[in-house]
Amino acid sequence: xxxIAIQKxxxxxxxxxxxxxxxxxxxxxxxxxxxxxxENFPLEIFFLRDxxxxxxxxxxxxxxxxxxxxxxxxxxxxxxxxxxxxFGKCRLSIAVPKTMSYQSISDxxxxxxxxSYAGILxxxxxxxxxxxxxxxxxxxxxxxxxxxxxxxxxxxxxSGSTLFTNxxxxxxVILKSEAVLAANKNLSEENKAILEKLxxxxxxxxxxxxxxxxxxxxxNSQLNNIFSLLPGMKSPxxxxxxxxxxxxxxxxxxxxxxxxxxxxLQQYQAEGILVLPIEKMxx
Ligand code: PRT
Ligand code: ZN
Numbered sequence: 339x340x341x342i343a344i345q346k347x348x349x350x351x352x353x354x355x356x357x358x359x360x361x362x363x364x365x366x367x368x369x370x371x372x373x374x375x376x377e378n379f380p381l382e383i384f385f386l387r388d389x390x391x392x393x394x395x396x397x398x399x400x401x402x403x404x405x406x407x408x409x410x411x412x413x414x415x416x417x418x419x420x421x422x423x424x425f426g427k428c429r430l431s432i433a434v435p436k437t438m439s440y441q442s443i444s445d446x447x448x449x450x451x452x453x454s455y456a457g458i459l460x461x462x463x464x465x466x467x468x469x470x471x472x473x474x475x476x477x478x479x480x481x482x483x484x485x486x487x488x489x490x491x492x493x494x495x496x497s498g499s500t501l502f503t504n505x506x507x508x509x510x511v512i513l514k515s516e517a518v519l520a521a522n523k524n525l526s527e528e529n530k531a532i533l534e535k536l537x538x539x540x541x542x543x544x545x546x547x548x549x550x551x552x553x554x555x556x557x558n559s560q561l562n563n564i565f566s567l568l569p570g571m572k573s574p575x576x577x578x579x580x581x582x583x584x585x586x587x588x589x590x591x592x593x594x595x596x597x598x599x600x601x602x603l604q605q606y607q608a609e610g611i612l613v614l615p616i617e618k619m620x621x
Pocket of ligand 2: 389
């Protein structure tokens with residue numbers, strides 16, 4: 339049985355549970371309990387505060403955990419980052435009052451920076467040879483300059499609206515973060531095998547989200563051009579249409595290239611283009 343730690347409540351909770359569900363893993367009760375066992379997969383789920391997850395995984399109380407990369411790096415436990423999950427995206431940044439003129443990191447010299455990420459910030463300041471002083475606080479970091487507790491802050495930012503409403507501007511990005519799957523370094527052979535199965539499922543879900551299924555009609559004279567745009571997983575499916583000289587082509591297209599590919603397809607006289615979401619994709 340593999341034990342996974344996920345956040346009990348907060349920004350990563352819902353996406354973590356959703357990911358397990360999309361992997362076909364059914365949880366029989368919610369996060370009101372400390373732990374629960376999946377009904378149809380050898381997985382036990384612990385619901386914990388995110389800050390505790392790296393330690394639990396390091397100690398082997400949990401084998402794996404879903405946690406923000408920011409927390410993983412800050413706690414600096416000797417555990418493996420196994421998979422970047424693509425949700426909970428944010429950045430850890432330094433911000434200063436918007437009235438302050440700021441050109442470079444040397445402008446932070448002699449200033450006091452409030453943060454809950456003292457470890458990451460200290461490493462950054464050391465790297466940049468800055469003598470700024472760190473004032474460690476556990477929450478409401480954004481109000482520190484306003485109440486005279488510090489001159490600047492180092493905190494997580496996503497939309498930037500918290501900084502804006504507190505009269506602050508972002509001046510340095512220290513770390514880009516997202517939710518990650520982290521694992522203990524000494525998993526048993528049995529648990530390694532379960533983790534492999536879980537990763538195969540996670541990969542199928544994530545790959546599917548990055549791709550779309552595409553169907554279109556095209557004149558046979560353009561098929562080679564279209565194949566070069568839509569190589570598909572192995573090669574595209576081609577079915578002749580009832581109308582002489584035309585075919586239906588089915589393939590997959592990556593989300594990132596999507597609009598570019600569509601524009602080119604139109605140049606190659608593709609018509610009746612249908613694009614569908616893919617639920618799972620095993621390549
Ligand atoms: O109770 P527990 O200790 O488990 O939770 P927590 O309160 O410590 O963490 P939580 O739930 O707030 O965040 C969990 C994780 O979500 C973080 O460790 C990050 O990896 C990730 N994440 C993504 C964020 C944000 N985006 C985020 N915007 N965590 C916090 N914020 C906060 C930030 O601290 C600031 O106060 O949101 C505010 C800024 O947001 P914007 O949109 O105004 O810029
Ligand atoms: Zn926390």
